[in-house]
Amino acid sequence: MVFLFEDFESKVFTNFINLCPASPVLGPMIIKTRHRQKLELPYPRARRPIYNEMLHNVIVVIGHGEENSRRTWAKLIRYMSGHVKRDGYTFFAFH
Incomplete structure (x- = not known):
C-alpha cells in the first residue's frame, strides 16, 4: 500500500x-x-x-549553515528524488 x-x-x-x-x-x-x-x-x-523526480540523479552538497536550515533543504531535495551529501570534501575527481 x-x-x-x-x-x-x-x-x-x-x-x-x-x-x-x-x-x-x-x-x-x-x-x-x-x-x-x-x-x-x-x-x-x-x-x-x-x-517528484526533478532532482533525480542529482547530488547536492550542503556544507555550511544552520543545522535546522540544512535539514530543511535536505528534506526538500530528497522529496524531489535528489541525493544529499554533507560536505564537498568527500568527493574525488576522476579525469
Whole structure:
C-alpha cells in the first residue's frame, strides 16, 4: 500500500509522517509524470516520501549553515528524488 499526499507541507502530511514514518508516500507530480511517460510508479523507500523526480540523479552538497536550515533543504531535495551529501570534501575527481 502506498499513500498519496497532494501537499507535503500540510499538517496532515506532517502528522502522518510523524505517526507512520516508514509508510511509503508519493505525491501527485510523480504519478502524473510517470503516467505521461508510461513508466511504472517507483516504490518509495521507508522514510523517503517522493513528491517528484526533478532532482533525480542529482547530488547536492550542503556544507555550511544552520543545522535546522540544512535539514530543511535536505528534506526538500530528497522529496524531489535528489541525493544529499554533507560536505564537498568527500568527493574525488576522476579525469
